[in-house]
Amino acid sequence: MMKYLLNSTGSPVVRERFFNFYLTAGCALPTIEDMNEKKWEPLEQGKLDKINSLFLKTYPESEYGSLGRDISNYWIGLLRESWDDKDEDLRRLDLDYNPSDPLSRVEQKTTVIAYADSIKREGEKSLETLDRFFKTWLPAVGGLHILPACTVVEDRFNDGYFSQVERNNIHSAFGSNELFADIVKRYFSMNDIVLGHVDIENPVFQEYLQGHDKAGLKFYTFTMEEYESLKAAGSFDKVFRPRPFPLFTIFRRLPVEMPYRSLSHSGRVDVMIKLIKKMRGITLEHPVINILWLFNKIKNDQMLLDEDYRFITEFIEWIENKGINRKEIFTESMTQEVQHVPYIFVPGIDNEECLLEACGFTPPQAEAAASIFRETNMRLFGEEIRALTTFSHVQVDVNTTTFEGLKALACDLVFYLKKDLNMLRLDAVNYAFKKWGTSCFGLPELDSLMKIIYLSMECISPRMIPNLEVNDSLTTILNQMTSGSAPPPMMHDFFLASLLPAVFHSGKPEIIGRIFSKIKEYNPPHDSIRFSLSESHDGKSVRGSLDLLTFEERMVLTRAVTENGGYVKYKSIPAGSCPVVEFEQFCRETGFDAETLQASIFTDSGDGMLYLKPELKSIGDINSVVPELSRGAGETLQFFFTRIIDGRDPYELCISTRDSLPALFDEELELNRFLAFETLAFAIMGRNVKTIYFNDLLALPNDYKRVKVTGELRNIKRTKVNYDELLSKLEFKKSFEARLVKRMNNLIALVDSDPALHFRGEEACLIQAPEGVPVALIGNRCGEARSLCAVNLSGDTVNLLIDPVDAGFSDASSVIDNISGREFDMIDGKINIIMEPYARMWLSLEAVAVPAEKLV
Template identity: 20%
Template sequence: MMTTGSFPENMTDPVEHTAISEYRFHIENHLRIIYPDLDHTEFAQSLIDIMCPDAGECRTPETHQNHWTQRDIIMITYGDSLLTEGQPPLETLLNFAETFLQDTINGIHILPFFPYSSDDGFSIIDYQQVNEKLGDWSHINAIAKQFQLMSDLVINHCSSQSRWFEQFKRGTSPGKDYFFCATPEDDISKVVRPRTNELLQLIETPEGPRYVWCTFSHDQVDLNFANPELLKEIVKIIKLYLDHGVRIFRLDAIAFIWKVPGTSCLSLPETHEIVRLLRTLIQFVSPKAIIITETNIPNRENLAYFGNSNEAHAIYNFSLPPLLVNAMLRGSCQHLKTWMMSMPPALHGTTYLNFIASHDGIGLRPAEGLMSEEEIGEMVSMMEQFGGLTSMRSLAGGGMRPYEINISLFEAMKGTLDGEDEWQIERFLCAHAIMLALEGIPAIYIHSFLGTRNDHTAVEQTGRSRSINRHRWDYRHLLSVLEDESSTHSRVFQGLCHLINVRIRQPAFHPNATQFTLHLGDSVFAFWRQSMNRQQSIFAINNITNKEQIIPLSDINLIGTDSWVDLISGELYSDLHGDLVLNPYQVIWLTNLLDHD
């Protein structure tokens, strides 16, 4: 029996057995599941014509291939995080990356750089233009030539000021059929919401009143993927991004894109199939392109987006930020260890995207089931003491619950549950060292590189809690503080760059290298990585407390015939019967391979 997504073994015609025929075959299979009543052959060809107008450029992708190594580090940034008077912000961003990070990172995730009406870019007015306040496509192309370019594909919703929605309100094509509508009589009681606004928005149209679905805000109107013509428009947008050098696609809020009243409207089967379809459409044209799903949902549901290694190449490790912050606050890695032991190793061709700070806050949904409500409440309370804010979400059936903590990660590391202390920088670097050593690709927010503090002025100006962690730096001022080696910003930047520059030379830190959790007590979070050729082992040992910790080297089971060195400090360990003495928040990457790449 032939399963969905498999190529028929009995296809022997040498003319038909080509990349383009295989491309068509896979696309039709996806379409049969998403749109049962569609003419799948004709529609599949229309998608192929968009993505691969020259059939000779279509290439069959290799399966289970890792398109990444330990050298891959992504920086997350807005296009205007750095500002220079008289210069397009995207040009300033490239200058900064070339000057300070050329040998440290190789990928840049530019958050939505298109014209928008709200949500700092995630309410897109025009998918095909660069926001003129940032620059133009030539600036995007220049960044793509120097770094792997990661871009958001924001397709759950678009702006209420978009051309499509203006057409919807006028009752004209094509936009009049591009938005998902419901009625107040529909059962929406089970719908999972990340926000507290009313789900349905009443809009007057020439056909009468209609209620449009708004998952996030009334300015962000949800698109209707039940309409295949909308899908075709989205595919045109994907092709445009590929042509401008995008090689990593972040599928923003993808879990919400298919709606069926009476259900949770979250991660429905059609949603997963659309992800599979987008992967197929992209990888036959650009075999090394990567799809990353952004699904801020409980851990088990998030893992489902790997599919059978045929959906996302990578998924955001959303549980890591709240668990790691909690571990640092409590000086206990109990929950972090339990979670880590439960995480399945990513199969070849898939991996995790690890992050602990982003343009959004510290999501709390991914901590549900991993931390108690009381522990989450204590963490929220302490983050508020450190200057943070809390965003809420609506619960099915009524009520609200904390959805995310809005705070600069540097400020989140001010202290422990006992209050602020003097270990902020050390704690901050320790947290990043843990992330850098874990299985997966690290993504580091630009404001983590810079040790940026809470921006309460921005919150007052915008009225949005998330603005607290979206500071815009005057680039000349930034240069001056980075040049001052005694400044907090310089110390953080140099400390992070040192960790990264060590990390990218270690084969045992390949995103798919073996990983095992070590049990050295709750005060020391430790794990073992081994390179895929088994020549290098690294013991990542992290003191997550503000107290000295002593670990007998015999507890780590080091091979006595090897020489061991801490990659971070360069200290040699020849007496394997001695003790490992860890200062507060000290990190040791103990390896047996001295001649690393």
């Protein structure tokens, strides 16, 4: 099958299929004039001039010297080389692209979000195994989003492969660059470019740690003195970040002087022991020197690599042999995610002297030994530096304000632009430009940098859609899709991952209506489309549904996650404070008078923030001041104010889709509900790119074993499936897995064949069910094609009357359910259906024509 069926400027066969689709679906047909209005040309001079202009604007000479000019020349030269190097067949397809019809780049193919090793088989490259699994068991799968697949360090924390050693070379265990290129060519495909950072094992960062100063220009690195100076000036105070870990991670560079440079770490410790003994007459043993060497890293509450953590283990053994309780020195971190105990110092261990005194040394001994250690530490062990690590201790940010950092970005970008990818996910783009004294999030300069990337793609890879990933509320996403003269062609949305479980917990389909009301409010351009998720490799984003769920609904979902064995990840917020707009939202939802309640418990500083009165330190204190709160708001009150009092706000819910739903103890019912969940998700996604996370193809439950092994909470839903073990289950036709995979495949085949869900159609809509009836009705439409998805959200049988006019089926005498094959006649002008617990239907006027080869 040809990959670009809807590119009207291709061969006669492609053109004929293109027009036949429109005649069948009844969608609005672009005119020949519109479609032939513009011809794409590689390296169009006007676009290259814009790239140059944007570089000069983003990096003005007064601030950055010749950077703008230098990087522009390099970048444009690299684009020219890359076009010349591109495969001839891909260049021909590019030359056929019609830029006046950007939606022609989209395909109606549900996209599976998968790791390159989501499923593995001994002795086989995991990308081969993944491809075989789809071909054999899920032939309907035509879309594939391969999560970061470039070189990683597998045997330690790597942020789900988003911490890449190299960003332009496929990890050998997954396959080769050639295998990767072949697979993405055969699917409606997407891969990630991780714009903002690389793994600390990146060769250039390691060069810097080895002593090559110029290599450090690729990153944001500071001496301890530089860091302290900038910190004191408030340069980092406003920086926004999505993780609770330290913003800066401490690393050591190799000693400059010989012979210290050539010594092993143990050899340097021996030198330090002899030095302190000689100069102060005090004997410190290896475990003590090692913990002094590690002191600043522990104080920084940063996650430690195994080679560092072993020093804590040795030190604890040493102090306990001395009869010292470890709790006198260590407590546990509240933020680290590691497989070992995350030790940090107890309050009071503020410097090396305090630590040595806690080890049993007298104050004079502690002061004497600590002073010698500090004086010779950097000379003997190497300089400690701080590197910006926005996402974790192993992900060092690439500096996009230096030639070296921007050059690395250009080289990594063209690795993807030379592939036959349909979409390129620009990961965490809002963090990719930094300016101290600001939030370093979504800065104006970033907008220019993104335009440069878009223009670069247009210059040599016009069929590839840039997919902007911003893990934020639907409001933020729609605002970005509608602001400016050039909205992003595609953006991720994250709201369904939290919203749909809330819908199933409450049984209230009207929650879904908030999505479409918000979309209608912004009315994004039809050519701008969403990459829509019901689940992803990360935790469920609380922020993604922040503007769609009430505090009560968020509270119910957060509690359900905990009760069902998941994990809630918290971020720190200023304790005792609350934004005015958030407080007003709470009052609207709970019915309290905002002015009266505010006067009782808050002080208003006039800066948009409210501050709890100093005497209110607990929920009980608040209840004593306003007793009616506990009666009127109950658990919602506790959820809302606990966040404020503790200064901790849930930001991510780590749990599998299957376990995020209310607990069931009937396997058949659970299977039906899971399929109902995914069916409803696809219907809501509608015309947008529909996705499903690999784990949800199999309804995988929480993976506690993987969390225990790695310590990473997100790994509860990052199972690595053994192909041969799964095979034995799939071959037993009555197994849960076999029944689920068959129905899931056929569901994907249906939604990918339904002309009502075509990407040129309209946004889906919620059709109101009778009040109190727990059935979600979602309509989709493209031209004359219509479909109606009905999902019973409850464990009860429901009798439902549907008005055919509301459903888009006016003048019809009957409709057909494409899932069961049943036909429903109109009775007294209504569609009368009886829905079993968690039943699902996909209604249309005529049966959707699904290719037989896609069904199992």
